[in-house]
Amino acid sequence: MKMLELDKDVVEISSKYGKSKDHLLRILQDLVAKKGYLTEKIVRDLAKDMNISPNEVYSVATFYSFIKTKPTGKYVIRICQTISCDLAGKEEIIKALEKELRIKCGQTTDDMLFTLETTNCMGMCDQGPAMLVNDEVYTKMDSIKAIELIREYKTK
Amino acid sequence: MQRSCLLSPGCKCNEAFEKAFSYTPEEIINIIKDSGLRGRGGAGFPTGMKWEFAAKAAGEKKYVVCNADEGEPGTFKDRVLLTDSLDKLVQGMAIAGYAIGANYGILYLRSEYKWMLNDLNAKFNEFKNQNYLGNNIMGKGFDFDIEIKLNAGAYVCGEETALIESMEGKRGEPRNKPPFPVQSGYMGYPTVINNVETLCNIPYILEHGVAEFKKYGTERSCGTKLFSISGDCAKPGVYEMDLGITIREMLEMVGASNTKAVQIGGASGSTAGEKDFDKTICFEGFPPGGSIIIFNKSRNMARVLKNFIHFFEEESCGQCTPCREGTRRLKEAVDRIERGEKLSDEDMNTMLELAEVMKNSSKCGLGQTAANPFVDILGKFREDF
Numbered sequence: 175m176k177m178l179e180l181d182k183d184v185v186e187i188s189s190k191y192g193k194s195k196d197h198l199l200r201i202l203q204d205l206v207a208k209k210g211y212l213t214e215k216i217v218r219d220l221a222k223d224m225n226i227s228p229n230e231v232y233s234v235a236t237f238y239s240f241i242k243t244k245p246t247g248k249y250v251i252r253i254c255q256t257i258s259c260d261l262a263g264k265e266e267i268i269k270a271l272e273k274e275l276r277i278k279c280g281q282t283t284d285d286m287l288f289t290l291e292t293t294n295c296m297g298m299c300d301q302g303p304a305m306l307v308n309d310e311v312y313t314k315m316d317s318i319k320a321i322e323l324i325r326e327y328k329t330k
Numbered sequence: 331m332q333r334s335c336l337l338s339p340g341c342k343c344n345e346a347f348e349k350a351f352s353y354t355p356e357e358i359i360n361i362i363k364d365s366g367l368r369g370r371g372g373a374g375f376p377t378g379m380k381w382e383f384a385a386k387a388a389g390e391k392k393y394v395v396c397n398a399d400e401g402e403p404g405t406f407k408d409r410v411l412l413t414d415s416l417d418k419l420v421q422g423m424a425i426a427g428y429a430i431g432a433n434y435g436i437l438y439l440r441s442e443y444k445w446m447l448n449d450l451n452a453k454f455n456e457f458k459n460q461n462y463l464g465n466n467i468m469g470k471g472f473d474f475d476i477e478i479k480l481n482a483g484a485y486v487c488g489e490e491t492a493l494i495e496s497m498e499g500k501r502g503e504p505r506n507k508p509p510f511p512v513q514s515g516y517m518g519y520p521t522v523i524n525n526v527e528t529l530c531n532i533p534y535i536l537e538h539g540v541a542e543f544k545k546y547g548t549e550r551s552c553g554t555k556l557f558s559i560s561g562d563c564a565k566p567g568v569y570e571m572d573l574g575i576t577i578r579e580m581l582e583m584v585g586a587s588n589t590k591a592v593q594i595g596g597a598s599g600s601t602a603g604e605k606d607f608d609k610t611i612c613f614e615g616f617p618p619g620g621s622i623i624i625f626n627k628s629r630n631m632a633r634v635l636k637n638f639i640h641f642f643e644e645e646s647c648g649q650c651t652p653c654r655e656g657t658r659r660l661k662e663a664v665d666r667i668e669r670g671e672k673l674s675d676e677d678m679n680t681m682l683e684l685a686e687v688m689k690n691s692s693k694c695g696l697g698q699t700a701a702n703p704f705v706d707i708l709g710k711f712r713e714d715f
Binding site: 195196197198199200202203233234237238239240241255256257258260261293294295296297298299300301302306309310311 | 403409562
């Protein structure tokens, strides 16, 4: 049987922390930071490399909303949907961005640049509506500011 | 921040370390017990008692964990402490370590706050350079270091046993208690888990003394408390107030008018209507979870309820049946109401019975409190439905 080569990033990141299972979440976080999302191959390669079941890797990965296991854009836009940001007008921002990106909330653009989704309370309730683009936080948004911001990311 | 200066950036605790190391660990635990300090994360467990359990527990290693996973809707006070008062937090964690005999600290940070990670790491390095962290802290013969671990987007991980599971690299599913983390926590070692604000209070108490700390608050709720205030008011933000303040006083302070309802303690907390506004916020009154969301009379409470119930349904970890199924049924009921359907008395009674079952038989606080807004908001604002 032919042995397929393990993904280089998987090997590099898992050896950085060691193969102990208590580093699994941390390894997954680094992999998502590097790759954007986890493919089935990444999950299987990591399982093989750590000598655990792929089911275990998958079960941890899918527990956390910031660990992506489906094709995800280079930039993940997360709009806070919790009540204070809701009262402050998050719905208008979602509508504006859906129109700008020509996708529905929960979808990814065809060029794989943006994924648009909602998230629960981001701890910015005094400055809502708030949103994240990857790890960057943006507050006191309105639909015009949100569109301008996304256009800036397009040209990055 | 306003009023009393307990945790405000202007309040320095430069002598706290010096004082702390002049006491024995037992003496520190007794001081914290005397201060009456109770956990600021919401549950209000006496901090000194928690430390005493961990100090007495046998273990070749022990851990101090700072729970910086504030995910309760409407809470952002820890964000302000992590950015403005990190010196107090670091002192609080190191003093906790000294008191219980732990050389390791972990700051468990929510992934929504990853934007502050570089800044935190840089500041931790500075503390190490100043010998506030690292080996032989301030020449006192005590080693203590802090490592940061990140959550990855799961509200339930704010629950302390789920937090431990997550730190161990697993799904953040809550454990049964006992054993409590102070007996068997992170990697099986005795672990104290304290909220950011609780730990920030420690250097203040040591520097200024128990009597000064107890000047604020009530007999059973000592000290001040940070409140994250958002929603319909002129001045949202973080406020430091005496425990025992009335809801009406608080509303005046933040410039709220025409107020219909106040959500106290986040989605899992309780809803105060106008007739409750003279009641107090403290451990013996409306529990001070720290999240205050204000709704004015133009708001429809059915929308608020829907937002909260959808939140719980999404965040239920799915491990235990009452919570997994219960949150889903509550969501269905709320969605039916939104579509204009009227719940029959029989449906309503079934839902209330379900709420009771969730409260009594869910494994952790999420499931135990998820039905609170359903019972509370429907009970108090029936006209909105």
